[in-house]
Amino acid sequence: MTFNARFLWLVAGCLAVGEISGTVLHARQTDGVPRKRLMSDVELLAQLSGVQRPEGDVSDVVKKGDSASARRRLADYFSSRKTPRFFFSKDEVKERAREYARLFPKDIVDAQKRAGDFVKAYGADVDWMMPGKDLRGRAHTPNTVRYLARQWEAVNLAIQFYRENENPQILRFLMTQVRDFAADFEAGKVETGDNDVFERFYGGHRIRNWIMMHHLLLASPLYTADDQVLMLKLVLLHGAKLADQSKSFHWGNHQLVGLVALYELSTLFPEFRSAVPWHAQSRKLILEHLEKEIAPDGFQAERSSHYHKLDIANYFLVLQLARLNGETLPPVFHERFRRMFQAMADVAMPNKCMPILQDVSDSLDVRSDRIDDEMSLGALLFENRTFRYFGKNEFPASLYWYFDRNAASRYRSLRPEPPSFTSFALAQTGYYVMRTGWGASDSYLLIDGGLAADKPDHTHGGVLGVIGYALGEVVLPNYPVRYSDISFKVMKNSLAKNVAIVDNVLQGKNWIDNKARTGFGKWGSLPKPAVQYWVSGSEFDYFGASHNGFRDAGVDYSRSVLFLKPDAWLVIDYFKSGSMHSYGQLWQGDYRIDTGKKRAVRESQRGFVELIAAGVQDIEIQEHHAAHASGVRVQKRTNGPDEIATLIYVGKGSQPGRATAAVANSDGLSKYTVHAGAYTWIVELMRKDDAKPSEGGPLLEVSKFKGKVPDAVFVVDGTRLKAGDLDVELSKPASWQLVKGKKNKWVFTLLTGEMNVLTAGSEGKPVRRYDVKPGQPLLLPNQ
Numbered sequence: 001m002t003f004n005a006r007f008l009w010l011v012a013g014c015l016a017v018g019e020i021s022g023t024v025l026h027a028r029q030t031d032g033v034p035r036k037r038l039m040s041d042v043e044l045l046a047q048l049s050g051v052q053r054p055e056g057d058v059s060d061v062v063k064k065g066d067s068a069s070a071r072r073r074l075a076d077y078f079s080s081r082k083t084p085r086f087f088f089s090k091d092e093v094k095e096r097a098r099e100y101a102r103l104f105p106k107d108i109v110d111a112q113k114r115a116g117d118f119v120k121a122y123g124a125d126v127d128w129m130m131p132g133k134d135l136r137g138r139a140h141t142p143n144t145v146r147y148l149a150r151q152w153e154a155v156n157l158a159i160q161f162y163r164e165n166e167n168p169q170i171l172r173f174l175m176t177q178v179r180d181f182a183a184d185f186e187a188g189k190v191e192t193g194d195n196d197v198f199e200r201f202y203g204g205h206r207i208r209n210w211i212m213m214h215h216l217l218l219a220s221p222l223y224t225a226d227d228q229v230l231m232l233k234l235v236l237l238h239g240a241k242l243a244d245q246s247k248s249f250h251w252g253n254h255q256l257v258g259l260v261a262l263y264e265l266s267t268l269f270p271e272f273r274s275a276v277p278w279h280a281q282s283r284k285l286i287l288e289h290l291e292k293e294i295a296p297d298g299f300q301a302e303r304s305s306h307y308h309k310l311d312i313a314n315y316f317l318v319l320q321l322a323r324l325n326g327e328t329l330p331p332v333f334h335e336r337f338r339r340m341f342q343a344m345a346d347v348a349m350p351n352k353c354m355p356i357l358q359d360v361s362d363s364l365d366v367r368s369d370r371i372d373d374e375m376s377l378g379a380l381l382f383e384n385r386t387f388r389y390f391g392k393n394e395f396p397a398s399l400y401w402y403f404d405r406n407a408a409s410r411y412r413s414l415r416p417e418p419p420s421f422t423s424f425a426l427a428q429t430g431y432y433v434m435r436t437g438w439g440a441s442d443s444y445l446l447i448d449g450g451l452a453a454d455k456p457d458h459t460h461g462g463v464l465g466v467i468g469y470a471l472g473e474v475v476l477p478n479y480p481v482r483y484s485d486i487s488f489k490v491m492k493n494s495l496a497k498n499v500a501i502v503d504n505v506l507q508g509k510n511w512i513d514n515k516a517r518t519g520f521g522k523w524g525s526l527p528k529p530a531v532q533y534w535v536s537g538s539e540f541d542y543f544g545a546s547h548n549g550f551r552d553a554g555v556d557y558s559r560s561v562l563f564l565k566p567d568a569w570l571v572i573d574y575f576k577s578g579s580m581h582s583y584g585q586l587w588q589g590d591y592r593i594d595t596g597k598k599r600a601v602r603e604s605q606r607g608f609v610e611l612i613a614a615g616v617q618d619i620e621i622q623e624h625h626a627a628h629a630s631g632v633r634v635q636k637r638t639n640g641p642d643e644i645a646t647l648i649y650v651g652k653g654s655q656p657g658r659a660t661a662a663v664a665n666s667d668g669l670s671k672y673t674v675h676a677g678a679y680t681w682i683v684e685l686m687r688k689d690d691a692k693p694s695e696g697g698p699l700l701e702v703s704k705f706k707g708k709v710p711d712a713v714f715v716v717d718g719t720r721l722k723a724g725d726l727d728v729e730l731s732k733p734a735s736w737q738l739v740k741g742k743k744n745k746w747v748f749t750l751l752t753g754e755m756n757v758l759t760a761g762s763e764g765k766p767v768r769r770y771d772v773k774p775g776q777p778l779l780l781p782n783q
Contacts, residue, residue, distance in 0.1 A: 031240060031274040031277070032046055032274065033236050033239070033274055034237075037185075037186045038186065038230075038234070038237060039233045044229070044236070071225045074229060075229060076225070087320065093215075093218070096401070096405065097159055097162035098162075103395075112160055114153060118153040119153075123135050124173050126181070126184075128149070128185075128191060129145065129184075129189060129190050129197075130191060130195075142519075143484050145195055146195065149191070149203070151206045154174060154210060154213040155209055155212045158212075162216075162220075166222055168222055178230065178234070185197075194516045195517065195518070199516075200242060200254050201254040201258065203238055203258060203261070204259075204262075206238070207261050207265060208264060208317075214228070214231045232269070235269060238261065239262060239278050242259070242261055243262060243281060246258055246285060248285075251292075251293070251301070253310055256314050257314060259286050259289070260282070260286065260318060262278050262281070263283060263317075263321070264321060265278075266278040267279060267327075268321075290315065293311070294337075295426075295428040295429050296336075297343060298336070298342050298426070299340075299426055299429035301452060302452050302457070302459075303429060303450060304357055305355070306360040306361065307359070307458060309369075309371065312337075312340050312374050312378075313374075315340070320402055338378070340378075341377075342387075343426060344371050344375060345386060345390060347424075347431050347433055349368065349469040350443075351472070352371070353371060355446055356368070356477070357448075359459075361480065364481075364487075367473075373392065376388075376395065377391075379391045379414055384414075385414055385415055388416045388417070389416040389418050418438045419438065422437055423541050424536075425534050427534070431446060431449070432449050441472070441606070443567065443650050445469075445476075446466065446468075447543050448464060448465050449529050449543065449545050451526060451528060451529055456522065456526060459526060460492045460493065460496075460497065460508070461497065461499075461507030461526060462499055464527075465478070466561065468498070468648065470609055471609065471652075472606055476589055478588070479629055484518065484519040490626050491627055492523070494508065496629035497586065499585075500559060500583070500644070502550040502553055502557070502584075503581055504582070507549045508523035508525075508526060509523060509525040510523065511524070512524050528548050529545055529547045530547070531543075533716060533717070535716055537749065538739060539565050539712040539739060540564065540737065541563035542735075545558065553577075553581070554578070554581075555576065555581060556577070557573070557574070557575055558573075559574075562702065564676070567650045567652075568647060569648040570645060570647055570648075571648065572644075572672075573643060575638075575641060575643065577640065579640075580639040582635055583635060583636055583644055586624060586633055587633075588630070589631050591632050593632060598619055599612040601657075608654070608656045610648070611632060611648060612646065612647040614645035614662065614672060615645065615661075615663040619635070619636050619644070620634070621633070621634050622635075643665075643670060645672065647659065649677075658675075661673070661674045669685070669687070680706075681703065684700070684702075685699070686699050698721075698733075701713070701718065702714040710723060713738045713739075714736075718735075719733050723746070726780070728758060729758070729760075730757065730758055731756055732753070734751070736748065737751060745780065747778065748772070748777070749775070749776070749777045749778070750773065751775075752774060756771075
């Protein structure tokens with residue numbers, strides 16, 4: 001028998017003959033952990049597993065039945081053991097607390113203020129339920145209970161405890177509040193039901209924060225044995241409650257937070273009998289979450305930038321605890337987790353932030369979702385310089401306690417490298433990005449072409465909506481929301497998005513409030529998108545999709561987005577119906593309307609952005625406001641099928657009003673002529689359900705001119721093209737481009753599909769055949 005096993009057995013015997021804390025013993029589950037109260041000392045020691053009664057006499061302390069001494073010995077054992085390993089050891093806490101303050105003075109000040117405000121507002125004797133109030137007499141709301149239940153400030157106060165030379169008042173506050181929670185729980189004075197303080201998300205965050213607090217406080221002799229034993233009992237109570245709620249897989253971040261807490265506590269306290277099945281249960285379900293909720297392209301299933309980042313924090317704790325304690329995770333865990341960081345880079349704007357995607361509960365004034373802390377983490381974990389490009393200049397304070405003390409120098413040694421890619425598609429998730437580059441003057445447009453099919457709780461009514469960035473700022477925003485704000489329902493729907501609209505029919509329907517009464521809610525019905533085309537080339541990008549959101553109004557709808565690189569997008573919304581309707585486009589942002597020219601302008605020191613209505617006849621453009629959202633609305637009223645197109649033009653100078661977009665429609669073919677900057681584009685878009693295209697005729701053909709002869713031609717879903725005196729033909733339909741290269745020679749690139757056969761020739765030159773592969777440029781000879 002090992003020394004640790006003999007020691008724990010002796011302590012168990014001592015507590016068994018000592019007093020039982022708590023006189024009423026409720027019925028226990030088979031794991032031996034009561035659910036309606038804290039464990040007694042006897043029950044706590046009965047949880048110890050893997051030990052046998054030693055041979056020989058029992059020690060004097062056991063004979064005396066000294067339970068206080070036994071608790072001290074139990075606390076000494078858990079505080080002095082070297083394994084399992086936490087993120088740091090108690091021996092380094094005091095020095096690291098001083099180093100933390102030296103490295104991150106601003107973060108210390110901010111944390112100290114938040115913690116101080118928390119103490120003044122709530123004190124140690126807390127109302128953990130409704131009705132209740134704080135020390136200032138303010139009535140509790142469901143969100144107050146959620147905030148209190150998660151115990152965010154416990155870690156900040158534990159660090160401040162060392163900053164103030166182990167101020168006993170701070171420790172007293174922390175442990176008094178913990179004891180207050182335990183006493184109120186046993187007395188039935190905590191919130192239950194739909195806003196239960198042991199709900200997986202609330203309880204999971206609370207015990208994770210308390211475990212971190214516990215490991216910080218272990219360095220101080222003021223943290224008593226009774227304090228430590230109390231925390232062990234709370235760990236087991238939370239483990240039991242979390243295990244009860246997670247018998248099988250449930251979609252979403254709430255269960256995952258609880259599972260990660262269960263994984264953490266079962267990893268760190270394996271001496272307790274229940275830890276073994278809890279560890280197996282949490283590991284199995286965490287891996288199931290990862291495989292089901294993290295798409296192969298790396299994005300989290302709820303499609304929210306905020307909850308994607310939250311899941312990175314969850315999976316990181318699992319990875320780091322596994323690494324520290326020699327537990328092997330399967331290859332799919334490492335690959336999907338790495339892809340989560342890559343996915344953030346894939347959708348990032350040139351300002352190194354993600355756009356606001358779906359529910360992001362933050363200040364209503366922000367227009368970007370920062371990722372620098374998360375990408376700093378990815379850079380360090382995977383030694384990835386591209387991730388480092390999006391990270392902070394210096395190692396973040398938020399990661400300090402999770403790594404060794406050399407992590408900051410390893411982070412600084414990574415040289416940042418910007419990504420080599422520009423436009424990109426996360427096809428499984430449904431985010432499509434058109435991007436010119438990564439500099440401050442680069443332009444960006446994201447199209448939302450997906451839907452969270454299994455758990456759309458955080459999905460907004462913005463299907464096929466766009467988010468635009470140019471000139472160093474977000475120019476076509478998606479807005480953050482606040483669950484508790486009266487505007488939440490409006491901001492989560494079409495009126496706050498860059499989408500098409502028919503007869504004021506909004507995408508989100510059948511609102512469902514959450515039972516916890518926190519203000520959160522979700523749409524019972526949202527449109528289902530169908531993406532038909534994503535093609536990206538050096539001179540053009542094209543996205544084509546439809547959704548069924550207007551079917552009940554008798555309208556079929558599709559959206560085409562064409563990137564005329566580098567400065568313009570043409571967004572074409574097509575509505576097919578046999579009756580009278582009002583068709584429109586909503587554009588968010590601060591724009592000044594030029595009614596005479598049917599355009600709206602946003603100006604800045606770097607240039608301007610214009611929204612130009614193509615085909616001004618019967619088009620109206622007017623201001624649009626909805627809750628915290630504002631922008632412009634382009635609309636027309638039509639009997640039958642029609643389309644609305646807007647040119648988004650990014651001008652680098654100071655003279656808006658020169659770009660134009662005109663349209664002519666005939667025989668199911670829409671022909672747009674765009675003049676913007678130094679270029680002219682001719683865009684021909686075929687409506688295949690209405691037209692009879694010529695043999696080999698493409699869905700889309702775009703020509704880019706700087707003079708009379710095209711410099712580039714872009715074809716989507718076609719086989720034949722004539723450019724000047726050059727004739728080209730493919731053996732099967734595909735998307736491709738022709739671009740003038742050196743010495744004015746055409747360079748052909750197949751952009752989609754499989755291997756194809758190209759036939760090319762020009763007047764007076766022999767025809768040649770080539771086997772062409774996607775992405776491989778081919779210089780055409782004999783021109």
